Amino acid sequence: MAIEEGAIVTILRVPKSGGIPTTKVRVVRWFKKEGSKVKQGEPVVELETDKVNYELDSPAAGILLKIVAAVDAQVPVGDPLGCIGQLGETLPEF
Template sequence: MRESSGAFEESTDIVTILRVPKSGGIPTTKARVVRWFKKEGSKVRQGEPIVELETDKVNYELDSPVAGVILKIIARADAEVPVGDPLACIGERGETLPEL
């Protein structure tokens, strides 16, 4: 596992799993998905904001750590997701999704 753009991610082949990051310096154990800026199947650029998250202290936009396509959105809007848990899978069309 490595840290990129503040979001923990791991790669299986070329699929990147976007995870809820630990907010720098803010003690939090979970985040709520406020809204997605992109839909499944949408192309994203590296560094482009794709989801807004909310903690007890702050709302923030999480950027895509890689360029590709949102293959699957795992955490829907309004879901509370623990730090480190997956939000979405990003890769290229036709790639096999990892088991989560």
């Protein structure tokens, strides 16, 4: 799974692609803006590898508190894309 759950915030990370050997992805677009509500299982961001585009779903319900990786950014597998939680929660430093 592409999340890291702490006591406060869920960190959305670039997942390892099962059958696609890749070391990084490009952020194509965000479906939500910072401060928007998200539902668990709802597409949050579109990512692109050398071979395929795919949507990454929210692993948790809450608020998209921070977008860490901007559109067109090249993000290594395992690195953070954004943070989901509740308003007022403390965000990790990146």
